[in-house]
Amino acid sequence: MSAHSTDAPSQTADQALAAADFTFPELTFADVRAALLAREEIALLDVREEDPYAQTHPLWAANLPLSRVEIDAWARIPRRDTRVVVYGEYNAQDLAPLAASVLRKLGYTNVNLLAGGLDGWIAAGGEVFRDVNVPSKAFGEWVEGLRHTPSLSAQEVQALLDADADMVVVDARRFDEYQTMNIPGSTSVPGAELVLRVRELAPDPATRVIVNCAGRTRSIIGTQSLVNAGLPNPVAALRNGTIGWTLAGQTLERGADRRHPSTVREATLAVAREGARAVADHAGVRRIALAGVASLNAPGRTVYRFDVRTPEEYEAGHLPDFASAPGGQLVQETDHQVPVRGAWIVLADDDGVRADMTGSWLAQMGWTVYVVEPHSAEARSARGGWPLHTPSAPDVATVSPALLARWLEEAVPGQVAVLDFTSGVNYVKRHIPGAWFVIRARLAEALREIGPAQRYVLACGSSLLARFAAADLRRLSDAEIVVLDGGTQAWINAGLPLESGETRLASVRDDRYRRPYEGTDNAAEAMQAYLDWEFGLVDQLHRDGTHHFQVV
Numbered sequence: 001m002s003a004h005s006t007d008a009p010s011q012t013a014d015q016a017l018a019a020a021d022f023t024f025p026e027l028t029f030a031d032v033r034a035a036l037l038a039r040e041e042i043a044l045l046d047v048r049e050e051d052p053y054a055q056t057h058p059l060w061a062a063n064l065p066l067s068r069v070e071i072d073a074w075a076r077i078p079r080r081d082t083r084v085v086v087y088g089e090y091n092a093q094d095l096a097p098l099a100a101s102v103l104r105k106l107g108y109t110n111v112n113l114l115a116g117g118l119d120g121w122i123a124a125g126g127e128v129f130r131d132v133n134v135p136s137k138a139f140g141e142w143v144e145g146l147r148h149t150p151s152l153s154a155q156e157v158q159a160l161l162d163a164d165a166d167m168v169v170v171d172a173r174r175f176d177e178y179q180t181m182n183i184p185g186s187t188s189v190p191g192a193e194l195v196l197r198v199r200e201l202a203p204d205p206a207t208r209v210i211v212n213c214a215g216r217t218r219s220i221i222g223t224q225s226l227v228n229a230g231l232p233n234p235v236a237a238l239r240n241g242t243i244g245w246t247l248a249g250q251t252l253e254r255g256a257d258r259r260h261p262s263t264v265r266e267a268t269l270a271v272a273r274e275g276a277r278a279v280a281d282h283a284g285v286r287r288i289a290l291a292g293v294a295s296l297n298a299p300g301r302t303v304y305r306f307d308v309r310t311p312e313e314y315e316a317g318h319l320p321d322f323a324s325a326p327g328g329q330l331v332q333e334t335d336h337q338v339p340v341r342g343a344w345i346v347l348a349d350d351d352g353v354r355a356d357m358t359g360s361w362l363a364q365m366g367w368t369v370y371v372v373e374p375h376s377a378e379a380r381s382a383r384g385g386w387p388l389h390t391p392s393a394p395d396v397a398t399v400s401p402a403l404l405a406r407w408l409e410e411a412v413p414g415q416v417a418v419l420d421f422t423s424g425v426n427y428v429k430r431h432i433p434g435a436w437f438v439i440r441a442r443l444a445e446a447l448r449e450i451g452p453a454q455r456y457v458l459a460c461g462s463s464l465l466a467r468f469a470a471a472d473l474r475r476l477s478d479a480e481i482v483v484l485d486g487g488t489q490a491w492i493n494a495g496l497p498l499e500s501g502e503t504r505l506a507s508v509r510d511d512r513y514r515r516p517y518e519g520t521d522n523a524a525e526a527m528q529a530y531l532d533w534e535f536g537l538v539d540q541l542h543r544d545g546t547h548h549f550q551v552v
Contacts, residue, residue, distance in 0.1 A: 086112070
């Protein structure tokens with residue numbers, strides 16, 4: 001196709017071309033439901049971008065956008081013969097055949113399409129849910145309903161703060177979320193750290209402990225963790241978290257940096273370990289020696305291995321083949337971290353507390369969970385972050401940041417177009433001046449918006465996704481195609497100028513769903529609607545019937 005043509009092929013035609021090599025069987029709603037009820041391994045994948053996914057999807061559907069299948073599939077679905085079921089209609093286009101084709105090329109041998117797609121699921125009577133991390137959020141509501149987790153309203157907590165009561169407020173979210181906005185005077189103690197460290201903040205059993213998050217789930221799970229592990233202090237969740245605080249007209253703090261104590265006394269550790277072990281045993285968490293972990297691998301079984309300590313501890317030294325998944329976030333984002341329902345999960349720490357507490361919740365969510373028994377520090381021989389699990393990126397010509405800057409300075413209209421495949425959030429934050437934001441799965445549509453160019457320069461944060469997008473672009477244009485060496489980060493490192501904002505959107509920026517509980521500028525109506533939605537999740541779980549939640 002000519003680079004100067006204004007008639008780019010339709011996305012549907014491009015998908016048909018890419019998927020023509022394969023045909024795929026279909027599984028019905030009844031087939032998928034039967035597998036979930038039987039606790040068989042299955043990965044139900046929604047290949048739309050995150051925002052469309054968040055609007056409507058089945059309970060156990062995991063979001064794996066078509067744009068990122070090569071980048072994420074091997075890490076998230078480690079066993080290549082996993083039964084995978086794919087759906088993803090978007091604007092009357094069916095993305096599933098192309099995604100299935102990519103998965104097949106990546107080596108997956110049991111790839112199926114969902115019969116009728118999402119519409120077929122709904123027509124067959126399948127329950128659908130809104131938002132992200134729905135299994136975990138629904139589970140939190142289930143726990144509160146059965147255990148009557150103690151909570152206090154924003155007004156009650158404010159009154160205690162005003163009275164200078166003997167209390168500590170601990171924020172169970174990630175530290176970066178805490179820094180965005182927090183309850184005044186609170187301390188960051190991410191969920192998996194609570195049982196391990198809260199006694200260092202509240203050594204007097206009379207001190208009240210208030211646990212908060214942005215909404216409800218991590219407040220509930222964090223509070224109930226302390227109750228389950230036998231903390232003698234009076235404990236309560238901040239009802240509805242920072243959303244409830246804001247709706248009450250109360251002021252949040254911004255940019256705080258109070259973090260939990262980095263060390264734990266031996267006596268405190270022993271008590272925390274005893275409590276965590278008891279609740280994990282009660283929940284049915286299994287034990288395994290480190291040497292026995294490899295024996296869990298068997299035909300037809302997916303085994304996820306996670307280190308639930310902090311990212312900093314993980315990078316300083318971890319068990320080989322264990323990915324980093326801080327425990328509180330693992331419980332919160334299980335659908336993302338463990339998209340294969342029915343898989344087994346192995347957890348490790350170095351203290352005998354965090355893995356047990358994390359495992360206790362995952363087991364109650366219906367997962368088979370093992371905790372690695374105590375092992376030597378020498379066994380944690382791997383350093384740094386979790387390596388990429390991706391196929392080799394396609395070969396493509398590259399350009400240095402300095403040369404690209406010269407090209408852009410000298411270019412006449414229609415000569416050079418820069419396509420940025422990074423996330424919409426990162427694009428808005430900063431990008432190369434003049435660059436177009438493009439969602440890879442909608443590249444053909446984006447080209448019609450951008451118009452023809454003699455040379456296309458592709459970028460993303462690191463250039464990895466851009467390399468895969470370059471292969472797509474070759475099917476759509478005979479123009480010169482190059483990738484920015486080192487991506488936008490290399491451009492930044494070179495000290496070259498940047499632009500911010502939604503300056504050139506060639507794709508609708510729906511690759512990320514805006515959570516109603518994040519940030520500081522959400523409308524009160526959106527926040528209240530989110531709370532109302534959470535309150536209704538238990539009824540949805542009853543209608544769906546595939547959750548296997550068992551609260552101890």
